Amino acid sequence: MTTVIRARRAVVGERERACTVTVRDGRIASIDAYDSPLPHGAHEVVLREDEVLLPGLVDTHVHVNEPGRTEWEGFASATRAAAAGGVTTLVDMPLNSIPSTIDVPALDVKRKVADGQATVDVGFWGGAVPDNLGELESLWDAGVYGFKCFLAHSGLDEYPPLDREQMIEAMRVIAGFDGLLIVHAEDGPTLDEQDPPAGRLYDDFLHSRPPVAEARAIAQVIDGARETGCRVHILHLSDAGSLPLVAAAKAEGLPVTAETCPHYLSLFSEEILDGSTHFKCCPPIREARNREGLWRGLADGTLDCIVSDHSPCLPExxxxxxxxxxxxxxxxxSLQLGLPIVWSEARRRGHTLVDVCRWMASRTADLVGLADRGRIAVGNTADLCVLAPDDAFVVFPERLHHRNAVTPYAQRALAGVVRQTWLAGESVTVTLDPVQDPAPRGRLLSRKEM
Incomplete structure (x- = not known):
């Protein structure tokens, strides 16, 4: 069936415009004037005056945790949360699941478990740990989008960090097939020098992971990119003081990109009460002035994109x-809440939905080479999101779709209500009763198919 979507407001390219989007065989067939004639036999959808048509978001930093820790999160619950939040493609991180995705058999296990459960499209990162550097090329050939490493303890003994020499070795291997290394950039030795966090004081936790740990790790990654030519991406950058390092690397022409997350752009340490461990993440949420520095980094292009770093666990x-x-x-x-969190903060600072789509859809798609999504463009997959930007809601944890109702955003009012999501041109239904919903239609993606 041909579907025609009429929108008074749609983000197309680098501007908002009124248009009609025609969808055929799961792809965008044409983008025409709002009042263009309806093709014979087409199904027409007319958006309300207060709704904006956006490209489906692409979230490249999601910890699904299945298999092995499915009680923390799983493909069924995570992808339902994604769809409810306007995310139509996610890329799953290689750790927190058992086994970690550090070789092809582990990737095969994960794909087998995910098959038939995904409400949205799912791709996979591979891992880079000290003992698997000989496995990286075979993982790349099997379809992962790149490789994640840590430069400090990951929190899981089963996923050890790389030291500087191992990181350089991994970069040389990955550069040999033009792959991508994505890095949790906190310097392990620097963290080891700090007093370990213990107790209820958030300030003690914050001081245990100081900005200098990020700065030193980011400098190492940039030096490695300069030495090896490897494409590198800095994950969840939280320290605005490190942005000049990234800006200088880009000005030098090095293949370096960086991301940040909704929690660093909306929350700040001064509001976190002692004992409020639902705010704990690594790197940590820093001060309000640091948050504003991150927004400036997005505005000037030093930061490329915004991703959730959705990392759930059991409440206990x-x-x-x-x-x-x-x-x-x-x-x-925050997988379900990323768009309204970011929009609530972006609009206060004079940013537009065009900016938000650039940070959360097109640039994340570009990061992993998904050229057919992240934009409303002819020929692209018809992954779309309908947002009511001036509507608002209060976050009630029990209404979220991820497996465990734990969130630092509980009882917060957010602007921007996702009213509909389309995957490959078909509306996705997600309710609070999964049994009543249609069978999942998400695809498992592979870099080989791009």
Missing amino acids: LKKFATGDFGQAWGGIS
Whole structure:
């Protein structure tokens, strides 16, 4: 069936415009004037006056955790949350699942488990750890979009970090097939020099992961890119003071990109009460002035994109009973809320939905080479999102779709309500009762198919 979507407002390219989007065989067949004639036999959808048509978001930093820790999160629950938040493609991180995605058999296991469960499209990152550098090219050939490494302890002994020499070796291997290394950039030795966090004081946790740990790690990654020519991407950058390092690397022409996350752009340390471990993540949420520096980094292009770093766990692992930041799991779940969180903050600073789509759709798609999504363009997959930008809602954890109802955004009012999501031209239905919803139609993606 041909579907025609009429929108008074749509983000097309680098501007908003009124248009008609015609969808045929799961792809965008044409983009025409708003009042263009309806093709014979087409199904027509007319958006309301208060709605804006956006490209489906592409979230390249999601910890699904299945298999092995499915009680934390799984493909069924994570992809439902994604669809409810306007995310039509996600890329799953290689750790927190058991086994970690550090060789082809582990990738095969993960794909087999995900098959038939995905409400949206799902791709996969591979991992780079000290003992698997000989596996990287075979993982690349099997279809992963790149390789994640840590430069400090990951929180899981099963996923050890790389030291500087191992990182350089990994970069040389990855550069040999023009792959991509994505890096959790906190310097392990610097963290080891700090007093370990213990107890309820957020300031103690914040001081245990100082900005200099990010700056030193980012400098190492940039030096490695200069030495090897490897494409590198800095994950979840939280320290605005490190942005000049990234800007200088880009000015030098090095293949360096960087991301940040909704929690760093909306939350700030001065508001975090002691014992509030649902705010714990690594790197940590820093001060309000640091948050504003990150927004400036987005505005000037130093930061390329915004991703969720959706990292859920069982409620008991957050240690709510004691509020101990040293013992609590670090991670924030925001896959469903990313768009309204970012839009709520962006609009206050004079940014537009065009900017938000650039940061959360087109640039994330470009990062992993998904050229057929992240934009409303002829020939692209008809992955779309309908947002009511001037509507608002209050976050009630029990209405979220990720597996465990833990979020630092509970009871917050956010602007921007996602009213509809299309995957390959078909509307996605997600309700609070999964049994009542249609069968999942998401595809498992592979870099080989691009």
